[in-house]
Amino acid sequence: MSVRVRLRSTTARDRDAQTGLPKETAFKFQTMGVVFPLATETGSSRTYDRQIEAELRISDVVIDKEPVVLAGYAAGARLLRLDAGGTDAETTCREVELRAAIPSRSWRTEFDEKAASRVDWPKEGWPAEAMSTFQPQMYLDLGWNPQTGQIEAYDDKPLADAIERWVKEAGGRDVKSLPPVTLAKFLAARVWASIEPSRGDGLIATTQGELAGIELAAPSMVLANGRATPSEMALLLTAVYRKAGLPARTVIGWDVGADSDRFLKKGGKQNQIRAWVEFALYDEVKNTINWVPVDIVKLRKMTSRPQSLDREWRFFGTHDELADIAVIGFQFHPPTDVVSYGSAGFWGWFVTPEPPVAAEQAISFSATTMAKRAGDTGPGERGESPSPRRGR
The missing domain is CATH 3.10.620.30 (C8orf32 fold)
Structure with missing residues (x-):
C-alpha cells in the first residue's frame, strides 16, 4: 500500500477573493517530525516494517528518506516517523508531503x-x-x-x-x-x-475533492x-x-x-x-x-x-x-502528542517552535496487489x- 499525506499551510480566516479558498501562507519551523500509523500485526494481516520506503518532502524537495519505526503505543500500534530541521536556522515552507510504500499481507x-x-x-x-x-x-x-x-x-x-x-x-x-x-x-x-x-x-473532502479526514x-x-x-x-x-x-x-x-x-x-x-x-x-x-x-x-x-x-x-x-x-492502523489519530487539522486523518506532526494555526490536509492511498494462491x-x-x- 502506498500512502500520501499532503499539508498546505493556510490562514485561518483570509480567503482568496476569486476562488473563495483559504489563502496559502508560508510558515517557519526549526524542527519537524511527521508520523503515520503502522499496524505491524493484526488478526488478519502483517506489515513488513523493515521493507518500508518513505520520504518527507518540504516544498517538493526530499528532506528525509530514512524512516524510523517507533513502538510501544496503545493497542500494539507503531508509528512511522520522518524528520526535518534540527538546526538553529529556521526553514520557510508552504507545503509538506509524506509519501510511504508500506508492504503488507x-x-x-x-x-x-x-x-x-x-x-x-x-x-x-x-x-x-x-x-x-x-x-x-x-x-x-x-x-x-x-x-x-x-x-x-x-x-x-x-x-x-x-x-x-x-x-x-x-x-x-x-x-x-x-x-x-x-x-x-x-x-x-x-x-x-x-x-x-x-x-x-x-468522510470529509478537501476543496479539491480529496480526503481531508473522517468526522x-x-x-x-x-x-x-x-x-x-x-x-x-x-x-x-x-x-x-x-x-x-x-x-x-x-x-x-x-x-x-x-x-x-x-x-x-x-x-x-x-x-x-x-x-x-x-x-x-x-x-x-x-x-x-x-x-x-x-x-x-x-x-x-x-x-x-x-x-x-x-x-x-x-x-x-x-x-x-x-x-x-x-490495514492502515489501529487509531484514527496517532496515539501520541501530535497535531493534525480539522477531522481525523491518521497522521500527525510535532513542529517547533510551533505548528501552523491552520492548514489543509489531504490523504490518499494506492496499492499493488499480488495474485491470490489457492x-x-x-x-x-x-x-x-x-x-x-x-x-x-
Missing part, C-alpha cells in the same frame, strides 16, 4: 467458535499488548472540544449504564458471568440492535443518538468491549478491491475505508493470544435484527473479505486453537 480468517467459547477469563491478568488497549485514545476516550479549544475526556458513564442494563435484561449477574467470546458476541448483538446506519459515511462523534453520543457512520459504529463497539473489560482495538483499512488505483471510487462497494473491531482472546493454559475480528458494520448491513447467539455469524471471527483489505495459509502460523485460522 492480508488473509481471510476462520474461527472455531465452539472451541473459543471454552476459554475463560484470565486469572493472572491480560498480556501487556492486550492491556495496552485500555490506555486513553483519541475518539475512544478523548476528543476535541471546540468550545474550550482543548482535548477532553469523553463521558463514558452512558456506556457503563448500557452494558449493565443489557446484561441484567439477559438475566446475567455481571459481565464476568459470561466467557469472553460469549460476552463479545452478546455485546455485538446489543450494539447491532441499538444503532442504525447514518446516511453519510463521515467522528464520541461513542456515548453515538449510542444516545442511535445512528452511526461505519467508523463510528466500529468505535462504539470497541468502546463497549473495553468498558466491559474486554481488550479490544479498532482496525482501520482500505478495501482495495479490483481497482487498486481508484481510492474512494464513488458508488463502489470496494475501494473504501473500512473499520472493524478485534478483541483479545487469551488462553492462559497455552499462553497464546489471538485477536478475533468482529465486523459490526457488515453485520448491521445484513439485517437490522441480530441473529441468534446460538448460531455462528459470518463476520464474527470468520471473515472472508479481509484478504482484500490493506491453499495459501498466511504467514507465520503461531496461534493454536481456538484462533482465527489464516488463509486466502
Whole structure:
C-alpha cells in the first residue's frame, strides 16, 4: 500500500477573493517530525516494517528518506516517523508531503467458535499488548472540544449504564458471568440492535475533492443518538468491549478491491475505508493470544435484527473479505502528542517552535496487489486453537 499525506499551510480566516479558498501562507519551523500509523500485526494481516520506503518532502524537495519505526503505543500500534530541521536556522515552507510504500499481507480468517467459547477469563491478568488497549485514545476516550479549544475526556458513564442494563435484561449477574467470546458476541448483538446506519459515511473532502479526514462523534453520543457512520459504529463497539473489560482495538483499512488505483471510487462497494473491531482472546493454559475480528458494520448491513447467539455469524471471527483489505492502523489519530487539522486523518506532526494555526490536509492511498494462491495459509502460523485460522 502506498500512502500520501499532503499539508498546505493556510490562514485561518483570509480567503482568496476569486476562488473563495483559504489563502496559502508560508510558515517557519526549526524542527519537524511527521508520523503515520503502522499496524505491524493484526488478526488478519502483517506489515513488513523493515521493507518500508518513505520520504518527507518540504516544498517538493526530499528532506528525509530514512524512516524510523517507533513502538510501544496503545493497542500494539507503531508509528512511522520522518524528520526535518534540527538546526538553529529556521526553514520557510508552504507545503509538506509524506509519501510511504508500506508492504503488507492480508488473509481471510476462520474461527472455531465452539472451541473459543471454552476459554475463560484470565486469572493472572491480560498480556501487556492486550492491556495496552485500555490506555486513553483519541475518539475512544478523548476528543476535541471546540468550545474550550482543548482535548477532553469523553463521558463514558452512558456506556457503563448500557452494558449493565443489557446484561441484567439477559438475566446475567455481571459481565464476568459470561466467557469472553460469549460476552463479545452478546455485546455485538446489543450494539447491532441499538444503532442504525447514518446516511453519510463521515468522510470529509478537501476543496479539491480529496480526503481531508473522517468526522467522528464520541461513542456515548453515538449510542444516545442511535445512528452511526461505519467508523463510528466500529468505535462504539470497541468502546463497549473495553468498558466491559474486554481488550479490544479498532482496525482501520482500505478495501482495495479490483481497482487498486481508484481510492474512494464513488458508488463502489470496494475501494473504501473500512473499520472493524478485534478483541483479545487469551488462553492462559497455552499462553497464546489471538485477536478475533468482529465486523459490526457488515453485520448491521445484513439485517437490522441480530441473529441468534446460538448460531455462528459470518463476520464474527470468520471473515472472508479481509484478504482484500490493506490495514492502515489501529487509531484514527496517532496515539501520541501530535497535531493534525480539522477531522481525523491518521497522521500527525510535532513542529517547533510551533505548528501552523491552520492548514489543509489531504490523504490518499494506492496499492499493488499480488495474485491470490489457492491453499495459501498466511504467514507465520503461531496461534493454536481456538484462533482465527489464516488463509486466502
